[in-house]
Amino acid sequence: MTDIYLTKTPTGALVPADSDSADYLKKHKVGQGFKAKITRARNVMFLRKFFALLNYGFDTWKPLEAVYHGQIAEKNFKQFREDITILAGYFETFVRMDGSVQLRAKSISFANMDEDEFESLYSAVIDVLLKRIFINQTRGDVENVVNNILAFS
Known part of the structure; x- marks a missing residue:
């Protein structure tokens, strides 16, 4: 399992919050499904x-x-x-x-x-x-x- 960091946009969409997360998601096809356990990142x-x-x-x-x-x-x-x-x-x-x-x-x-x-x-x-x-x-x-x-x- 890979941890990625996402940020919520004003439209409600979750987008990669950093370059490592973006790179990970680029490796997968558009429309690919994912299962995620969402927790807020620590401040x-x-x-x-x-x-x-x-x-x-x-x-x-x-x-x-x-x-x-x-x-x-x-x-x-x-x-x-x-x-x-x-x-x-x-x-x-x-x-x-x-x-x-x-x-x-x-x-x-x-x-x-x-x-x-x-x-x-x-x-x-x-x-x-x-x-x-x-x-x-x-x-x-x-x-x-x-x-x-x-x-x-």
Whole structure:
């Protein structure tokens, strides 16, 4: 199976979005039928916005001090991102050898999450951050800060 990228025109037709897609379609006869599973291509700028949101949340988050076996536990961005994703409801469950259940954040890679699901995740993450970190801010306040962060990137 070959992945090609299409763009919707004002008439509703789907046309090749890049030269590789156009080249692939040129190899086939006019009128040739195709079966397609359509997903919206991921928006790289929206992914950057998602990480700007997470970075803003991480920078704002002030965890309680924790000590484990005499070692002070440090906050960690990767763990923060996974925890926020799980709290937003985007996780998989696994049974461990001891019979306990483990939650793992869903992958946000382009191959594992389409644009529609990613937009839903983004919205759910803002809700979690508003409830747990940005307690005195509105969704609009947070969006403005994230957009300003992106403007300086």
